[in-house]
Structure formats: C-alpha cells, structure tokens
Amino acid sequence: MKTLKNINLLFLLSVLGFASCQSTIDKPIEGKIKRNTISVTGKIPGRVHEIRVHEGEFVKAGDTLAILSLPEVDAKMVQAEGAVKSADAQYKMTLKGATDLQLQQLAAKRDALQEQCKFAQTSVKRLSNMLQDSLISRQQYDEAYTKMQGAKAQYMATLAEFEEAKNGARVEQQIMALGQKDRAEGALQEAGAADKERYIIAPQDMSIENITLSVGELALPGYTLFTGYLNSSTYFRFTLPESKIGQVKNGQEVTIEISYAKTSAAGTIISISQLTHYADITTAYPDYEMGEAIYEIKVKPGDENAAKEFLANATVTLKL
CATH class of the missing domain: 1.10.287 (Helix Hairpins)
Structure with missing residues (x-):
C-alpha cells in the first residue's frame, strides 16, 4: 500500500513538472499597444475662459482646445x-x-x-x-x-x-x-x-487623454493644459531576455494577436534595443534569469490606419 502511494506521488510530481515545463515552453510573448504622447502648454499666463474639448475626443491639428482670458494683453x-x-x-x-x-x-x-x-x-x-x-x-x-x-x-x-x-x-x-x-x-x-496665445491650439492630430485645468483656474506659462496620444504613432512593444532575443531580428515580419478585440494584425520589427533596467518590461509573467539582459522590441503595424483604432496600453501577443 505504501509502495502504491509512493508511485502515485511520483506520478503526480512528474505530471506537475511536465506541465510546468510545458507552460514555460508555450508561454506567449506578451506586450502592449503603445503610442507617443504629446503635451499642450500655454506661453502667456491667463485664466481658463473656455474649454472646447472633452477627454477621449479626437481633434485635428489647428483645432482650438481652450481659450484663455488675458486682460493684461488687451491693455x-x-x-x-x-x-x-x-x-x-x-x-x-x-x-x-x-x-x-x-x-x-x-x-x-x-x-x-x-x-x-x-x-x-x-x-x-x-x-x-x-x-x-x-x-x-x-x-x-x-x-x-x-x-x-x-x-x-x-x-x-x-x-x-x-x-x-x-x-x-x-x-x-x-x-x-x-x-x-x-x-x-x-x-x-x-x-x-501675445494676443494669439489666448487660443490653445492642437499642434497635431491627437486624442485628448487628460485635461488638467477647469474654467476659471490660472494657467501659468509652460504648465501642461492637455495631454494626448498621437494616434498615427501606434506601435507594439515587447520585452525579451537575451536567451530568446535570437528568435527575432530587425525587418522580420510577425503577427500580433490583439486579445481584447479578438483579432490579429501584421507587423514588422523596426527596433531592438537593450533596456537599462529590469523594471521596464511589458510581459505579465517574465521568464528570465536575473543576470540576463532585457531587450525592447518595437513592432510597426502593417496597416497604420487600422492601428489608430486600437486602445493604448492594451495587451497583445507576439507570434513569430
């Protein structure tokens, strides 16, 4: 009876070890959808008189985001x-x-x-x-x-x-x-x-992420009034340890699985660069040795117009 229990225990450990190895081997390379951010600031101090946009709204270059009250400039x-x-x-x-x-x-x-x-x-x-x-x-x-x-x-x-x-x-x-x-x-x-600076203008096509002030508040020179994403700068970001970096190279065609949208997109690796520290990783459960270098992989989407609709910071999977 004791021998049978030992056999069952060994069998269970073997199954768990095999499953652990299998999960390590089959673990997907996870990353994030990224976009470049932009900050819109004012040059002349004034109070916010009117805000013409909302968070999450897409605006074109040249659109008026807000109007400041500048009585000193009027004088x-x-x-x-x-x-x-x-x-x-x-x-x-x-x-x-x-x-x-x-x-x-x-x-x-x-x-x-x-x-x-x-x-x-x-x-x-x-x-x-x-x-x-x-x-x-x-x-x-x-x-x-x-x-x-x-x-x-x-x-x-x-x-x-x-x-x-x-x-x-x-x-x-x-x-x-x-x-x-x-x-x-x-x-x-x-x-x-100086009078033209009362109009806060969108410098590029962008989606408004955050509005920092409300009507009536004082906007100081250089203070960020709006932050947003440049939708045309969408890319996919992954991190790989040096033990796996040999699987990718610049110019390589890859497939990106977008989990939340249940769809996939073609892409091209445009950059492979070493990260300076281990904190900047995008893989949810990284599998690497502490002594290994970590590399950042940037993938440019094949269809940039379709990529504009993807949600920033959403999780994606890299298929080689």
Missing part, C-alpha cells in the same frame, strides 16, 4: 495701437513739413522782409550820392548801410525757413521719426502675437 494692445498712431502722425509731419496756414504766414513774412530789404538798398544808394557831395556825415551812411545788411540777412533767413517748411524736415529728423514708427509697429506686433 498692451490698446497702448501699442495708440503708439503706432502717434508715431505715424509724427513721421507724416516730417515728410509734409508745415501746414498750409504756416506756409502762408512765412510767405507774408518773406515778402515783407523782401520789401524792407529793397527799401534799405534804395536808401543806401541815395545816401551814397549825398555822402559824395558831403551833404551827410560818414556816420549816417554807415548806419544806413548796417540796417540794409541786417534787413538782407533777415530776408535770407526767412527765405530759408520758408523753403524748409515747404520741403519738410531735414533727412535726419525723418529717419528718426521713421525709427520711432517702426518701433511702435514692432510693439504692436509683439502685443498681437
């Missing part, structure tokens, strides 16, 4: 627009010169001084004749001659002032006014660029 826009108007008026004034009324005043002054200059010249001629006949003193003649020279100088100055007013400001003043105008326009462009 800068008004200031910049006023500075542009002022600088533009200053520049136009240097090109045009004096107004029509100012030109009329300068023309009247020019004509008056011209008449005074003519009268002074006539008086000097008369006094010159009288001086030759010794009818006046030399002092009287010199006084009249000095007045004539002064009247002539005033006339020439007024004539130059009239021409300058008619032709506009000097070139240096025009360049300076133009520089002020360009500076004001640059400030307006800067304010306009």
